[in-house]
Amino acid sequence: MSNNEVLKKKEYSIGYTIMAVVYWILSVTMVLLIFQLSSDDATASSNFTVGLLLIINNVFGTAFDSDAILRMIGHISEFALLTLFTYLAMDSTNKISDKTSYAESPMKILRSDNEMNITITLWYAILNALFDEYHQLFISGRDGSIIDVLIDCIGIFTVLLLARLIFSISLKIKGKKEVRYNI
Numbered sequence: 001m002s003n004n005e006v007l008k009k010k011e012y013s014i015g016y017t018i019m020a021v022v023y024w025i026l027s028v029t030m031v032l033l034i035f036q037l038s039s040d041d042a043t044a045s046s047n048f049t050v051g052l053l054l055i056i057n058n059v060f061g062t063a064f065d066s067d068a069i070l071r072m073i074g075h076i077s078e079f080a081l082l083t084l085f086t087y088l089a090m091d092s093t094n095k096i097s098d099k100t101s102y103a104e105s106p107m108k109i110l111r112s113d114n115e116m117n118i119t120i121t122l123w124y125a126i127l128n129a130l131f132d133e134y135h136q137l138f139i140s141g142r143d144g145s146i147i148d149v150l151i152d153c154i155g156i157f158t159v160l161l162l163a164r165l166i167f168s169i170s171l172k173i174k175g176k177k178e179v180r181y182n183i
Contacts (some may be wrong), residue, residue, distance in 0.1 A: 016095040023089035030082040031128055037078070038132050042141025049074075072151055080155030083125045087163050090117040108181045114167050118160050125156040 040048065049067040057064055064070070094101050094113055102108075102116045110116045129152035133144035171178055 011099065012097045013095060016092050020089055020092035020096060023085050023092055027082060027085040027089050030078065030085055034078050034082065034128065034132055035135065038136050038142070039139060041139055045142065075148055075151045076155035076158075078155070079125055079129060079152040080159045082128060083121055083156045083159040084163075086124050087117055087121040087159065090120055103179065103181075108183045111180050111183060112178050114164070114178065118164060122156065122160060126153065129153065129156070 037045075037048075046067075049070055053064055053067050053070055056062065056070070091113075094117065098104060102110075102113050110119060126149075129149045132152070133146070133149055135144075136142040137144040168178075
């Protein structure tokens with residue numbers, strides 16, 4: 001194996017490339033699932049939620065009759081998963097190659113790779129929440145609600161705070177410090 005082949009082989013990480021592709025597929029799948037669920041008209045959406053509520057009541061022996069909490073949990077969960085997959089996709093994408101990472105970018109807007117991952121993920125998830133509610137304005141019997149966007153943000157912020165916490169704890173355990181850039 002020549003020196004060029006060895007250098008080229010180390011230049012890109014196959015593992016991070018595969019992880020990035022998988023996480024981006026999961027992220028886009030969540031966007032499509034959210035879009036599909038919000039495309040149901042009011043009757044279909046209500047029937048789905050009531051059916052799910054009946055299953056939960058039968059499995060857990062509960063007697064919930066309001067689907068409001070279930071809908072709230074659904075919003076939080078959908079956007080928590082979207083945020084998780086997008087954050088992991090951003091992180092994996094940034095680690096594919098040192099030459100194409102944020103660390104090698106000539107223009108730094110944020111102070112670290114993790115801040116970049118969190119910021120882009122935050123905007124991506126919030127824009128999807130806004131688009132989801134805007135989309136519902138055109139569905140029969142549905143309406144867009146800024147309250148639903150705020151509920152979606154509970155899932156988004158929870159995942160990003162946990163990601164930041166886990167990142168910080170893992171660095172501390174490894175005895176490392178976060179690489180900070182001068183901007």
